[in-house]
Amino acid sequence: MEDNFTLCQGVSVGGAEKLRSCCHIQGDNIRGVLSCDIMAKVACGVIEKLAEPIFFFLELPDSERDGYKTYYLDNCTKEVALAIMKRYGTVLVNDGVSRFGFGSHKNDEEIYFTDYQEFQLYSRNPKKLEKLFDRLGIDVVGEDEVVTLWDLINEDNAGCISCVEADGETVFDIPENLKSEGMYEAE
Secondary structure, X not given: OOOOOOOOOOEEOOOHHHOOOEEEEEOOEEEEEOOHHHHHHHXXXXXXXXXXXXXXXXXXXXXXXXEEEEEEEEEEOHHHHHHHHHHHHHHHHHOOOOEEEEEEOOOOOEEEEXXXXXXXXXXXXXXXXXXXXXHHOOEEOOHHHOOOHHHHOEOOEOOEEOOOOEOOEOHHXXXXXXXXXXXXXXX
């Protein structure tokens, strides 16, 4: 289990050291918050359990539409999905402005990493993920016990998210880099 809750490079909120990686399981849905240092491990652990074919999706801020543009890469094998995490995991995990995830075309199971280090997961068998959570020090708690970065943000403690660069690239480079592999913008 990790000693301290760590913030991603692109996330800033005071008091985060008081948090812990945890989640709440309700039926087929899991919701929680993760320390930066285990986010990639959670993504890879879930990818390993997804039924193929797998899709990767990336949501990037769109200032023109005051929302997000969503990009997809469909029909991936587990190896391709894990290769995406190996190649882009550092920038995906540390970036504060993007959202991303992986899912199964076969059974709709999906993990979605959202703002301020929160995640949502849909699984037909959440029990199969409890070993992963236990190994990574993610406490399974009651719904009221999930304390997120959003809970820390108030008038006196502003949260801030920003874009980061890793190895000379940002998340905004990913759709173009994976275009030749079939990544496309959703209509």
